[in-house]
Amino acid sequence: MGGIGIWQLLIVLVIVFMLFGTKRLKGLGADVGDAIQGFRKSMGNGPATDEAVSPVKPQAPLQADSVQHTERQR
Numbered sequence: 001m002g003g004i005g006i007w008q009l010l011i012v013l014v015i016v017f018m019l020f021g022t023k024r025l026k027g028l029g030a031d032v033g034d035a036i037q038g039f040r041k042s043m044g045n046g047p048a049t050d051e052a053v054s055p056v057k058p059q060a061p062l063q064a065d066s067v068q069h070t071e072r073q074r
Contacts, residue, residue: 017025 020028
């Protein structure tokens with residue numbers, strides 16, 4: 001009682017789809033995404049371009065022989 005259940009949420013979503021249509025909702029979602037991205041850029045929390053993100057370089061997994069070899073040297 002007092003909360004929104006799954007059935008009420010589904011009914012609201014169906015009504016929204018019927019009123020606005022999928023094309024208009026898709027455009028609205030893109031606009032909201034662009035606005036959030038612009039806000040992050042202006043706050044300095046997001047990368048300005050894709051090049052600003054540094055790629056992660058994978059490392060080779062440790063071999064059991066190399067671990068044993070380093071333990072013997074100690």
